[in-house]
Amino acid sequence: MTSEFETARPVTVAACQLGPVHLADSREDVLKRMFSLLDQAAKEGVKLAVFPELAFTTFFPRYLLEGEDLDQYFETEDPTKGGIEQSPTIKPLFDHARSLGIDVYAGYAERSLQKDGVHVDYNSSVYYSSQEDKVIAKYRKVHLPGTVEPRTESGAYQQLEKRYFRPGNIGFPAFRAPGLVEGALKKSDGIENLDTTGKGDPIVGMLICNDRRWPEAWRVYGLQGMEIMCCGYNTTAFPTTSSGHMVEMSLEAAEEQVMLHHKLSCQGNSYMNACFSINVAKTGAEDGNPLVGGTMIVHPLGYIIKEANTKEDELVVATIDLADCRRPKNTVFAFEKHRRPEHYNLILEQTGVVEPELL
Amino acid sequence: MTSEFETARPVTVAACQLGPVHLADSREDVLKRMFSLLDQAAKEGVKLAVFPELAFTTFFPRYLLEGEDLDQYFETEDPTKGGIEQSPTIKPLFDHARSLGIDVYAGYAERSLQKDGVHVDYNSSVYYSSQEDKVIAKYRKVHLPGTVEPRTESGAYQQLEKRYFRPGNIGFPAFRAPGLVEGALKKSDGIENLDTTGKGDPIVGMLICNDRRWPEAWRVYGLQGMEIMCCGYNTTAFPTTSSGHMVEMSLEAAEEQVMLHHKLSCQGNSYMNACFSINVAKTGAEDGNPLVGGTMIVHPLGYIIKEANTKEDELVVATIDLADCRRPKNTVFAFEKHRRPEHYNLILEQTGVVEPELL
Numbered sequence: 001m002t003s004e005f006e007t008a009r010p011v012t013v014a015a016c017q018l019g020p021v022h023l024a025d026s027r028e029d030v031l032k033r034m035f036s037l038l039d040q041a042a043k044e045g046v047k048l049a050v051f052p053e054l055a056f057t058t059f060f061p062r063y064l065l066e067g068e069d070l071d072q073y074f075e076t077e078d079p080t081k082g083g084i085e086q087s088p089t090i091k092p093l094f095d096h097a098r099s100l101g102i103d104v105y106a107g108y109a110e111r112s113l114q115k116d117g118v119h120v121d122y123n124s125s126v127y128y129s130s131q132e133d134k135v136i137a138k139y140r141k142v143h144l145p146g147t148v149e150p151r152t153e154s155g156a157y158q159q160l161e162k163r164y165f166r167p168g169n170i171g172f173p174a175f176r177a178p179g180l181v182e183g184a185l186k187k188s189d190g191i192e193n194l195d196t197t198g199k200g201d202p203i204v205g206m207l208i209c210n211d212r213r214w215p216e217a218w219r220v221y222g223l224q225g226m227e228i229m230c231c232g233y234n235t236t237a238f239p240t241t242s243s244g245h246m247v248e249m250s251l252e253a254a255e256e257q258v259m260l261h262h263k264l265s266c267q268g269n270s271y272m273n274a275c276f277s278i279n280v281a282k283t284g285a286e287d288g289n290p291l292v293g294g295t296m297i298v299h300p301l302g303y304i305i306k307e308a309n310t311k312e313d314e315l316v317v318a319t320i321d322l323a324d325c326r327r328p329k330n331t332v333f334a335f336e337k338h339r340r341p342e343h344y345n346l347i348l349e350q351t352g353v354v355e356p357e358l359l
Numbered sequence: 360m361t362s363e364f365e366t367a368r369p370v371t372v373a374a375c376q377l378g379p380v381h382l383a384d385s386r387e388d389v390l391k392r393m394f395s396l397l398d399q400a401a402k403e404g405v406k407l408a409v410f411p412e413l414a415f416t417t418f419f420p421r422y423l424l425e426g427e428d429l430d431q432y433f434e435t436e437d438p439t440k441g442g443i444e445q446s447p448t449i450k451p452l453f454d455h456a457r458s459l460g461i462d463v464y465a466g467y468a469e470r471s472l473q474k475d476g477v478h479v480d481y482n483s484s485v486y487y488s489s490q491e492d493k494v495i496a497k498y499r500k501v502h503l504p505g506t507v508e509p510r511t512e513s514g515a516y517q518q519l520e521k522r523y524f525r526p527g528n529i530g531f532p533a534f535r536a537p538g539l540v541e542g543a544l545k546k547s548d549g550i551e552n553l554d555t556t557g558k559g560d561p562i563v564g565m566l567i568c569n570d571r572r573w574p575e576a577w578r579v580y581g582l583q584g585m586e587i588m589c590c591g592y593n594t595t596a597f598p599t600t601s602s603g604h605m606v607e608m609s610l611e612a613a614e615e616q617v618m619l620h621h622k623l624s625c626q627g628n629s630y631m632n633a634c635f636s637i638n639v640a641k642t643g644a645e646d647g648n649p650l651v652g653g654t655m656i657v658h659p660l661g662y663i664i665k666e667a668n669t670k671e672d673e674l675v676v677a678t679i680d681l682a683d684c685r686r687p688k689n690t691v692f693a694f695e696k697h698r699r700p701e702h703y704n705l706i707l708e709q710t711g712v713v714e715p716e717l718l
Contacts, residue, residue, distance in 0.1 A: 142699050145691070171702040176718050187717040200717040213691065215574035215631055216703045223705045225714035242690050257660060261630060264661050268627025271620060272574055301616060302623050329712070331601050332504070332572065336711025340501050343530040344575045346582045348707055352695025353688070355584035358546040358559040359535050 006323035009181045011202065013228070013278055013320060014046040017295040019312035020284035021058045027089050030056055033313050035096050042100040044317045047180050049097065052232035052282040053107035053141075053209045054123065056089065059234040059282065060109075061160045062289055064150045070164070074111035074121060084108070084126055085135055094128045094135075103177060104128040105230040105278075107208055109164075110140070123165045125206050125232065131179035139206035140168030143214050156244030157236070172217055174224035176201040181322065198326050202227050205275070209233035212265045212279070215272070216347065222273035223335065227322045229270065229277040235262060237290035255292060262294045263304075271302030274328035276320050284311040300325045365682035368540045370561065372587070372637055372679060373405040376654040378671035379643035380417045386448050389415050392672050394455050401459040403676045406539050408456065411591035411641035412466035412500075412568045413482070415448065418593040418641065419468075420519045421648055423509045429523070433470035433480060443467070443485055444494055453487045453494075462536060463487040464589040464637075466567055468523075469499070482524045484565050484591065490538035498565035499527030502573050506603075515603030516595070531576055533583035535560040540681065557685050561586050564634070568592035571624045571638070574631070575706065581632035582694065586681045588629065588636040594621060596649035614651060621653045622663075630661030633687035635679050643670040659684045 016037040021030055034051065041049050054060070060073045075087045084090055090108060097104045110124035123141040128134070144167055146159030178184075184201040185191060205221035205228070212218075212231050221229065238254035239247045247254065262279075270277040276299065283293040296307035297318045306318045375396040380389055393410065400408050413419070419432045434446045443449055449467060456463045469483035482500040487493070503526055505518030537543075543560040544550060564580035564587070571577075571590050580588065597613035598606045606613065621638075629636040635658065642652040655666035656677045665677045 142702055143697050145697070167699055168702075174715055176715050178718050185717055189717075196717060197712070197714060200714070203715060210697075213631060214698070215578065215628075216698070216706060219574065220703060220705045223709045223712055225712045240690070241686065247686075257662075260661055264623065264627040264630050268623040268631075269574075271623050272572060272627075302619055303616075327600065327606075331599070334711075335709075338502050338504070338569075339573070339575070339710050340526055341707045341710055343501055343527075344579060344707055346579045347575060348700045348703055350582050350694075351698050351700055352693075353556070353582055353584045355556060355559070356533055356535050356562060358544055358548075358555060359537050 006198070006326045007183070009184075009202070009322040010319055011047050011180045011322065012045045013048045013297065013318060014041040014044070014050065015278050015280045015295045015297055015308070015316040016041070016049050016051045017280055017293065017308050017314045017316065018052050018055060018282045020286040020291070021282065022287050023058055025058070027056060031092055034093055037313060037315050038096055038100055038102060040315050041102060041317065044315075046102055046317060048103045048105070048177070048228075050230045050232065050278040050280045051104065051106040052280050053125070053234050054109060055106050055232065055282065056108055058286050059289075059291070061146065061164055062158050064158060064160065074109045076111040076113065076119070078113045083135055084110070085128075097128060098130045098133055101130050103130050103180065105206060105232065107232045121165050122168060123161060123208055125208055125230070127175070127177065127204065127206060127230070129178060136177070137173070137175040137204070137206065138170065139208065140170055141165065141208040141211060142168040142172070142217060143211045145210040151244035153243050153245070157240055157246070158244065159236075172205065172220040174203050174205045174221050174226050177204050197225070198323075198329070202322055205229045207231040209235065212269065213261070215269055218269040218273050222275065226273065226275045227325050229275050231266070231277060232280045232282075234282045235292045237292045255290075258292050259294050262292060266296065267298050267302045267304065270298040270300060272333070274300045274325050274333045276300060276322070276325070281308070300328050365557070365685045366542070368543075368561070368681040369678055370406050370539045370681065371404045372407045372656065372677060373400045373403070373409065374637050374639040374654045374656055374667070374675040375400070375408050375410045376639055376652065376667045376673045376675065377411050377414060377641045379645040379650070380641065381646050382417055384417070386415060390451055393452055396672060396674050397455055397459055397461060399674050400461060400676065403674075405461055405676060407462045407464070407536070407587075409589045409591065409637040409639045410463065410465040411639050412484070412593050413468060414465045414591065414641065415467055417645050418648075418650070420505065420523055421517050423517060423519065433468045435470040435472065435478070437472045442494055442497075443469070444487075456487060457489045457492055460489050462489050462539065464565060464591065466591045480524050481527060482520060482567055484567055484589070486534070486536065486563060486565060486589070488537060495536070496532070496534040496563070496565065497529070498567065499529055500524065500567040500570060501527040501531070501576060502570045504569045510603035512602050512604070516599055516605070517603065518595075531564065531579040533562050533564045533580050533585050536563050556584070557682075557688070561681055564588045566590040568594065571628065572620070574628055577628040577632050581634065585632065585634045586684050588634050590625070590636060591639045591641075593641045594651045596651045614649075617651050618653055621651060625655065626657050626661045626663065629657040629659060631692070633659045633684050633692045635659060635681070635684070640667070659687050
């Protein structure tokens with residue numbers, strides 16, 4: 001369905017859900033599974049394939065690790081020797097994607113070498129362009145959940161992202177993905193006095209897992225005209241207390257609650273920013289630790305276009321028309337007409353809560 | 360259900376949905392209906408009753424009006440002579456509420472007299488405290504939808520809020536409502552070195568209709584520790600194009616879409632700010648113009664506690680425990696631990712969209 005007065009800009013995209021990756025699974029095993037999803041995607045005409053957060057390994061921040069036990073999960077990047085494209089454990093995925101003409105979003109643990117020999121670690125994702133044969137954008141997760149110090153109470157679940165990663169330092173830069181849609185206007189077309197809004201190569205944003213619960217992140221992308229949000233995640237299938245214990249409720253009710261929060265976040269923020277979103281789970285039980293599924297492609301009008309049925313490797317494909325972003329971006333969410341930033345100061349001025357004084 | 364380690368702070372609240380108010384309905388007729396809802400609420404132990412946006416009249420911004428035809432919808436306030444409490448058409452509602460010991464949120468059209476004799480008009484709401492016997496907080500709608508100039512195409516629907524009202528100029532000030540919960544800590548308790556967070560009188564925020572789609576508004580309140588959001592609305596039951604025509608779809612599908620957007624906004628933003636919300640419709644067909652229902656009380660965990668079944672005057676009552684805000688405010692949404700305002704600059708720096716350059 002093309003929006004009123006807009007030229008269709010269709011593109012076929014895939015959410016590449018992964019089932020569990022266990023501690024014992026090798027990198028080669030996981031790559032094989034990813035290849036298989038890409039092969040299937042190619043047969044369905046997919047141009048963009050989105051994989052989960054930390055796609056290549058188990059979700060290791062649930063374990064307290066150090067030394068080599070921890071190091072094995074990271075891709076070391078030496079900026080003087082090229083980026084993640086050179087990683088021997090990830091490069092094969094990009095090579096395979098290029099051979100199929102598919103762009104890839106994938107999450108991984110980034111170890112960034114600094115000039116002084118030390119390293120800084122991030123929970124990152126990259127966007128690989130098959131047309132350019134390179135990574136054209138990187139994102140480093142800003143909203144890290146969990147704790148720095150392990151929870152000490154007996155039976156507590158660990159979520160050590162704040163220990164292993166530094167918060168992302170590059171913000172939320174939207175970017176254009178070349179080659180995804182036909183007939184995109186180019187700078188070289190020399191069109192100077194025409195409104196090119198919504199007519200160029202697709203504008204893409206990236207988030208990772210917990211970021212999707214933070215409307216600030218979506219809005220910063222929304223203010224750059226984002227049309228497609230890519231977001232991979234590993235989300236524990238039950239809510240935990242501040243001491244790291246599962247909230248007392250049935251496993252079924254717990255998963256239902258987590259799924260509600262996932263859907264409100266992805267559908268609500270896609271709606272409020274008039275963008276498509278491709279939300280992709282690593283799911284199933286990794287060595288007994290249950291993760292929710294809920295992989296889904298969401299329309300700018302907030303509804304689910306297509307979602308996964310399983311907790312295994314599963315391809316969810318949809319042909320989306322980016323022109324569908326235009327009506328909501330031009331009416332209800334015409335930011336330039338309706339936003340009032342003069343009243344939003346607290347969003348930048350405060351990090352935490354300041355309650356009104358007691359009466 | 361009381362949250363872990365928290366003292367229960369229960370309060371019984373009511374969403375006072377109103378069916379249609381037609382052009383021919385008198386102010387007295389409407390007040391009688393509101394009295395009836397308050398009487399019913401009192402019997403159920405309600406301490407806070409929330410009425411819709413522009414509760415006392417039909418939703419007049421759907422008509423092109425001027426002079427007395429327009430003026431009749433406004434409450435004129437002369438700041439030198441006292442506030443809205445003195446309005447002869449609204450005062451009876453507050454008097455009745457005081458006699459029942461109920462606080463009231465209500466929306467109305469505010470005509471504010473200025474020193475120089477001119478007036479400025481707002482789409483406003485007030486919070487009347489029965490304990491204080493006065494209006495303790497006012498809100499002026501910030502996100503006005505619609506257009507300044509009437510749409511001229513044949514068959515176009517009008518939404519002239521931008522013509523009749525000025526955007527609110529007092530931002531999003533949260534406030535405490537005294538007397539709603541038992542045992543609230545008071546300043547006079549002289550507790551200086553104790554963490555009083557979540558222990559005082561309830562922290563309340565107010566929004567009006569279209570504001571609920573704007574996460575910035577919720578977040579500014581969230582950063583003040585808001586526990587209860589009150590939001591009245593009049594929402595057309597079908598989406599319109601930028602020229603003001605109904606989007607081509609069945610009336611049933613249209614209403615389903617509008618309801619989805621309503622729910623994603625209210626449930627999503629309540630969840631992401633860990634607050635209760637009381638969302639109240641004027642609904643049914645006002646002189647043939649259909650408004651959605653969807654009046655509902657939402658939990659800080661994003662689910663609907665209770666919702667309306669009709670499109671008529673209907674009371675939706677729930678006893679909520681403000682302690683339920685504490686777990687999400689202290690874990691997933693512990694703002695001070697997780698927010699990164701250094702990456703949110705665009706939210707204040709830009710009003711509208713700036714797309715990345717064409718490739």
